[in-house]
Amino acid sequence: MHLATYIVxxxxxxKGKPRGIVGVIEQIGVKGRKAFTDCDELWETLSSSKKIRLINKEKKTNFIKQKTNLRSK
Structure with a gap:
């Protein structure tokens, strides 16, 4: 399992609204930043990046399988 590292x-x-935060998040090793304006957006960014990594990993696995199948023919 791959753990991602972030800079937040x-x-x-x-004041008085702990969920009312503003900032940016960066994933180490990935270009770009994503802004957030509250805790929900921060959480969505963190959780969606995990989904994206899983989707990319699945695509890479499928590509390798297809390439292997072509070689065996």
């Missing part, structure tokens, strides 16, 4: 920068939070 919180630029501001609303």
């Amino acid at each position: 920068r919180i630029y501001r939070s609303k």
Whole structure:
């Protein structure tokens, strides 16, 4: 299992509203940043990146299987 590493920068939070945060998140080894404006968006970004990695891993596995099948013919 691959664990991703992130940098989360919180630029501001609303006093009295712990869920009211604003910032950006970066995944180590991946270009780009994603902004978030509350805890829900932060969580969505973290959880969706895991789904994307799983989908990419599945695509890579299928590609290798197809390539192997072509070689065996």
